[in-house]
Amino acid sequence: MDFLMTTGRTIRQGSYVERKNTPSYRDEASCIRMNPVDMLELLVEEGDAVRVTGNGSSVVMRTKPDPMLPRGLVFVCLGPYANVLASPWTHGTGMPDFKTMPVSIEPTTDAPLPVSALMKECGGVPYED
């Protein structure tokens, strides 16, 4: 199913921002909030994994219902998971379209990767502290 993804800050994201290798940061940054009716149509429940695809890449996240979101709009806090899907195009302004990313979402049995593994996917070498 196609959605518009938007990003922003959350308290939890901010709380864990200096501990990006921890499961708590991963859980928050890979949490995709969506309208419960959309979840129903996707046949997923809270905490289920979904594969989110956009801009030629995909990433696994876990769902969380959020009745405040209108249908068709999903929210992920800013961070490396959302950014897998962000286009680096800035329209000549320096700023990517972080607030409006077209994505498609499907259920998956995979689990979200830790941050270090995400960075490995794009050429990094994980450092485990």
Add this chain to the structure above:
Amino acid sequence: MTQGILIKNAYVIDPLSGIRGEVMDIAIRDGRIVEEAPPGSQVIDAGGCLTLPGGIDSHSHVCGTKVNFGRYMSPEDMRAGRTSRKGVMHVTSGYSVPTTFGNSYRYSTMGYTTVLEGAMAPLEARHTHEEFTATPHQDMLANTLFDGNWSVMEAVRDKDVKRAAAIVAWTLAAVRGFAIKLTNPGGTEAWGWGKDVANIHDPVPHFEVTPAEIISTMIQANEILRLPHSVHLHCNNLGVPGNFRTTLETMDLAPPAQGNRQTLYLTHVQFHSYGGTTWRDISSKSEDIARSLNSKPQVVIDMGQIMFGRTTTMTADGPMEFKLYMLHHNKWSNHDVELETGSGIIPVYYSRKSLVNCVMWAIGLELALLAKNPWQCLLSTDNPNGAPFVKYPEIIALLMSRRMRENERKEIDPRTEHYVPLFALERELDWYDIAVMTRAGQAKALGITRIGKGFLSPGAQADVAIYPLKPDQLDPSVDYQQVMAGFSRTLYTIKRGRVVARDGDVVVEGANSTIWTRSRVPPGYDMGSDPEFTKKFDQYYTVRLRNYPVQDVYLPRGVCIETEAAL
């Protein structure tokens, strides 16, 4: 370490020492002027060139929140004046609001060694001091804004001059300020509601005090504290046709001088000398202003000359900037500072085709030519409001040459002469007048001769400017182009006994001082422990009282002028 310089064959004009043009030697040791240079001193042959105390700008906007915002909002201004790193010189950018190093290098190559920042909001003082550190070739002073200070206005309302003085003393010491600056007193508070005050007797909303009361009380407070400088005032109604009446009334508030210095300093008076009722019939009232000035030795003014071309206006006078924006429709920034003051910024272009601009241009020059005593009318553009300070040499040339003024007359709006007396004035200032108007007068008015500023006799700070100008071989009235070129670029600029600039290049990394004042008050007048003051502070400011004062670390070379308050 002993560092000495011997300047030989200098054509010296040193008004404060009574030297009006004399070829002599100047000896420097350890940053001071001395009788005799130490052995092994560097010898500089001035070859009969004009040698003056280092230039002092007593009103300029070069550092702090609004100046930096002027840069921030103007990438187009930064395209001019770009230089790359060269020797000890950092990269510079900008024309009307250059980067800090740009300002510092340009002042230095013009022979300026001391600059007063005209407006520092106390709450944002730390910013001003940070930029002072990055303006390394001039000793810096900060006028501190009290125009909309709530505690001050409450003291004024309660007719408690002593409390007003105590608040000033605490604030100046806390923010490492130099002097009291009032910008459109009361008007900046009114601007918190989008309003202004109409004249000096118009009450400030809520506080029920008038600008006149604020000014008078602050003058008294200033004298109680025995501060080196007087109250430094940007009058109400800046830039409003017909505002000369406000200015005259304000001048009448200045009490007689008690000592050697003025009791009131009015800044950029050009902007306050307008007749007429609208922009259509604006005219010069420089004669009225000069007449009042000439009869009041207790008043000193600076010109606030405008020069044609583009610049950026910036002032704590928020309402004035908004009015200006409504005329220009370019871009407008405003920054009100809680409990204290405001500010505004807009870019402008002063055009020879604009009659209003031509009248403004004439008024500044007229003030300087009509003021009988050069010690009472100092040279300024209110940088960058009237023009960037790099225009000073051109202003000097205009003041020294009637011929140059006549040539300019041909270029400007021909109607101008009907609105201004400029072209009837025959006076041409001489080298001595210029020396007074660009350094000696400033030092005296600011009260910084006591720390050795503004003169060249033994004991003075060794701030010296040697210009490639030979007064005995030049007729400034005719050779005004040479005058202009000469004042633009020193042969040598010496700052605290060190050659800092040569032939237009800065040659050492600077290390300036920041000059501030502290008035000692009796314990009962220490606002830092005054229950009412501290309570209100906690309630209405958004920073804690303890985080407000500027720490010593921001003034690596602070010079404190201490006074004993008469409280």
Add this chain to the structure above:
Amino acid sequence: MRIEDVVCPFCGCLCDDLVVSVEGTKVLSVENGCTLATEKFTGDHRLAHPIRRTGGSWEKTTYDVAIRETAEILLDAERPLLYGWSGTFVEAQTIGVHLAELLGAVIDNTSTVCHGPSIMAIQEVGHPGCTLGQVKNRADVIVYWGANPIEAHPRHMSRYTTFADGFFVKSAFRDRKVIVVDIRETDSSEIADEFVKVTPGGDYAVLSALRMIVRGKGELVPEKVSGVTREQLFRVANICLSARFGAIFFGLGLTMSRGKYKNIRNAIELTEELNRHTKFTISPMRGHWNVYGSNEVFTWITGYPYAVDFSRGIAFYNPGETTSVDILRRKECDACLVVASDPGAHFPRACAGHLASIPTVQIDPHVNATTHLSRIQIPVAVTGIDAEGTAYRMDGVPIRTRQLFSTDYPDDVAVLGRIYSLVKEAKG
């Protein structure tokens, strides 16, 4: 030991009323702070020592080696990028700019993916703003546009707006009207008197419509503009026009969405228009505690607030060209120094990928996403905890952060100062 009036180095609110209890080099508790502050002060996830990577594995190294190698990497590069800066203090930022100048590098701060568009808008039309106390003491109308302070700036409402009593606003919650504009409902919109829900990317049109109404051209406004009814637009405009003092705060909902800086420009022009009728100010909700400091320092040294390119010796600025995301997307830079930020987490993946492919050095107290992309990481003291220096609040008020205790970590000034000296020596 209880330390009062501590400054919080987390968000642009720069709250300076925290009370922190410490024992040795450990923070025991934080009073007055929000959750973010508490987490920041009590966090204990520091990188213990410098690390470097050779091929596919990491090793411990010394400060000397890490600093020397960093200088060599930067000197080798033809287009080095120095990125970050918002999480450190002004004195360190100053060295950063001079380092860039010396290297002929591009230096950019996190505004580039935050309020860079706000700066671009300000450069077109200016910025009628004020300090936060002005809002606290006077404002009777508050607008949050594309901002969610409850999540991003948790004490903004209690210190400066909705819940902050002021001199002329004795009972803030009763006397102030709050308007929230967003594309979705948030905790912040829940407490608004008026919630304006805009379709994504529709802010520009809504702002244009409001400007029309304020200009007296309301009759031309269609029934609905980007999901907002004509009736609500008029209601909002009237609330603004009847304010004695109105304050607009805007967030990344405007800077990051379609049109970018043109949205902000439109909001500023609306503010200017409102000033012809009453008093109105507008302010960006700056994110990092000292991002505004980096803008200030960059500006007074170079003339430009961010995205400064020194490759030609002089300073050149052009967002879209000299901004980090664009430089990384085009794979231009051949080395990168990251200071006090995390582009690995906050840049699009393609940019993170390029960081991994070039020698990237990170100076940061913590292991973060960029660590995995780097060749070297140098841990430093945390400003506001074991280092101190100047920071600029979101409204431009400079505040000195406090050092609560000292540790063995060098601060950013010490590390950058050494890199600068090595580079200067090599450059002659």
Add this chain to the structure above:
Amino acid sequence: MRVILKTRPRKKPHVPIEAEGIIPQNFLRKNDLSVYEGNRERHLEDLFFVTVEGPAVSPDQVEVILTGDTGRIKRVGEYMNAGRIIIEGDIGMHCGNFMSAGEIIVRGNADAWLGREMRGGRILCEGNAGDYCGAGYRGEKRGMRGGTVEVMGNAGDFVAEYLSGGEVIVHGDCGDLPGVEMRGGTLVIGGNCSRPCGNMTGGTCMVLGDPGELLPSFRRNGSTEAEFGGKKFRMAVFRGDVANRGKGTLLVREDLKSSRP
């Protein structure tokens, strides 16, 4: 005179080159021009194989031809005032900045800021142009003031921002906000776009494709007929932007006139 500049292979092909020296008048006297590769100053010959054919006595007789991997070369043709530059492939940013006369032909695609602050002359881009084609510089109130930029393909966002004079013609589509802040001159868009002419205060913009959503701040003001590519179209006339003191004209096709949001 014909000057042929063929790029040499580079170790770091992504590092941008700045070559504002590449303008016809500079080849009349000398060939030892400096160009910059990142932060390094290079000789022209370090980066190009240079061939000069024939004589010239004035710059208008000079034709410069760039071939090879030219997509990263910035500022070619800056301040050009005579002669001709032909770029066989793509060209980097800022091609033709401040150009006042002469001609630039880009056979491939042009990167952003093509013809920035142009004053006169002609630029023809046979491929696509990037963002800010025919636009201005940050903070300046006036963008392109004269001359013609013609793009046969598509162009990006913010095309002709602050256009103050001259003509920008894009035969294909434009992105978002073409003609934004426009105050004079003419912008013609052969294809589609979105939100044309936001905040315009003057000038004329004509959109022959689908203009997408129109901003609410444009006032319908009759209709007219216009010609483009040899065809005649019935155009709806809008005046705007009325959110500003707009006295600009926006023409959109009567038959494609789209939704007002």
